[in-house]
Amino acid sequence: MFRLFLLEASWNYEKLQNIGFAYTILPIAKRLYEDFDGRKEFMKRHLRFFNTHPAMASFITGVVINLEERMRLGEAIKPEDIENIKNSMMGPLAGIGDNFFWEYLRPFTALVGVAIIMLCRDNYAMAWPGPLVAIFLYNTLGLAVRYIGVVRGYEMGVEIVPYIGKLNLRSLNEKISLMSLIILGSAFPAIFVLNNIHLLPPSLPVLDGAAKSLSMFGLAFLMMAGLKLKITPTVIFYGVIAITVISTYIR
Amino acid sequence: MLSETLAICALVAVIGIDVRTIGGTLISRPLVIAPLTGWMLGDLKTGFMVAYFIELVWVGMLPVGASLPVEALPVTVIATFIASHMAADRTFSEAIIMFAIMISIPFGFVSRWLESHIRGLNSKLSEMLEDQFSGERLPDIALVQYANIGLSFAKVFLVCFLPIYFGYNVINRIYGSLPVNITEGLSTAFYIVPLVGIAVVLDLFLLKKQLLYLFSAFCLAFLLFFVFKLSPFIVLAIGVMGGLIALKYLYKEDTIV
Numbered sequence: 457m458f459r460l461f462l463l464e465a466s467w468n469y470e471k472l473q474n475i476g477f478a479y480t481i482l483p484i485a486k487r488l489y490e491d492f493d494g495r496k497e498f499m500k501r502h503l504r505f506f507n508t509h510p511a512m513a514s515f516i517t518g519v520v521i522n523l524e525e526r527m528r529l530g531e532a533i534k535p536e537d538i539e540n541i542k543n544s545m546m547g548p549l550a551g552i553g554d555n556f557f558w559e560y561l562r563p564f565t566a567l568v569g570v571a572i573i574m575l576c577r578d579n580y581a582m583a584w585p586g587p588l589v590a591i592f593l594y595n596t597l598g599l600a601v602r603y604i605g606v607v608r609g610y611e612m613g614v615e616i617v618p619y620i621g622k623l624n625l626r627s628l629n630e631k632i633s634l635m636s637l638i639i640l641g642s643a644f645p646a647i648f649v650l651n652n653i654h655l656l657p658p659s660l661p662v663l664d665g666a667a668k669s670l671s672m673f674g675l676a677f678l679m680m681a682g683l684k685l686k687i688t689p690t691v692i693f694y695g696v697i698a699i700t701v702i703s704t705y706i707r
Numbered sequence: 708m709l710s711e712t713l714a715i716c717a718l719v720a721v722i723g724i725d726v727r728t729i730g731g732t733l734i735s736r737p738l739v740i741a742p743l744t745g746w747m748l749g750d751l752k753t754g755f756m757v758a759y760f761i762e763l764v765w766v767g768m769l770p771v772g773a774s775l776p777v778e779a780l781p782v783t784v785i786a787t788f789i790a791s792h793m794a795a796d797r798t799f800s801e802a803i804i805m806f807a808i809m810i811s812i813p814f815g816f817v818s819r820w821l822e823s824h825i826r827g828l829n830s831k832l833s834e835m836l837e838d839q840f841s842g843e844r845l846p847d848i849a850l851v852q853y854a855n856i857g858l859s860f861a862k863v864f865l866v867c868f869l870p871i872y873f874g875y876n877v878i879n880r881i882y883g884s885l886p887v888n889i890t891e892g893l894s895t896a897f898y899i900v901p902l903v904g905i906a907v908v909l910d911l912f913l914l915k916k917q918l919l920y921l922f923s924a925f926c927l928a929f930l931l932f933f934v935f936k937l938s939p940f941i942v943l944a945i946g947v948m949g950g951l952i953a954l955k956y957l958y959k960e961d962t963i964v
Contacts, residue, residue, distance in 0.1 A: 479852045503836060563766045563911050569738045570759045575939045580755045587739045594733045633912040634920055635950050640908060641924025642946025645932045646939030666933045672902060679906035689764045692903050701892030
């Protein structure tokens, strides 16, 4: 299972993760086949096109090990069947994995970490929990999926396909996004306390702070509109800097 | 400065193997790398600042299929290093952080360009492995994997080391010669730019039907923070608890499996 972490090491444009997958499954070849030709055929089979999400590949690995073993033990399974099953699982799993891990879990953990750091900005020595919480959240889930994937895939074999189909990730994704929005909303007023800009006279610190917070909230929506128009974050980043620099010359 | 730079670049390059090779455990994200670099330089403050600036900006760019995101790792390391050294040379100003990040971003693109070439090379390696089947020996799949880990190490190391070691003095002098207006503008940008990251998160997550929750969380936190003057952590804790309760009632019927 440890080898699964190296799945994307030799990523290439033609067959994507083929080398990585062959590497993952290499010990199985050594265990199942003593002879040279058997191992060679085995490697050849698993060096074909392969592409899915790194964590979700664990399910495929489990299933492939199961099938390879059964084939070796003399059950009526053809190498083409294994190939077909691999191919049919790759796409849906990649969809699920990319969507859940990269579009939801990673931004969520990043947001939690960043929120903690930004709230600690008076005393950065206290900010360590930020990165730690993020790593912990992401990796416990990632490891759990890898472990469950290999074990369940191996135990259930082809039966795993309907099991994956039943996973209700849509609702999980919605939960994550709802939680992120709530964390964002509740941390926002405290995060954007601007010290050197005043919208209202400094004699009214509370109202001034509130006005700045509200206007920043509006500005975030404006930037989001920019992102929706396919302007890249990098451009917006430099754009903001350009505007603030130019504004100092206008004043 | 040489030994310090070497040590940091080597450590970061080891962690950098994680970016693509280990499939992302998040330890290569700016959130972790920036405080780590800062800690090694004895300047945690800068590290954490760079972390929250860079982390969210590119979190939306996904390494899905053949598309490559801008690599945030070299940007983070270079920015943290330059910023903390510049801050040590003169009095701290927010403008230093902004300037360091501005200068570092292009190296993220350099790194991406290198990565695409490494992948091109991998296609050739893959072909080579398949050709070997005709020979007497079994193809050495593990060796190719290890070679790639080495390549990935070398890539991160060079992209971080060269600009820091040869570019730092130039960058430092450029900053020193900036007119006051520009540094003032950069200081203002320091407070506004984190919004770009927030906007990226909003862009990723915001569903129409959840807009209401965002606004109610914001308004509640706004009240608690500005009117009742509660500590931000208590406000956040109240928010998280409210969120959990909302989840429980909204998705009562749904199960994950």
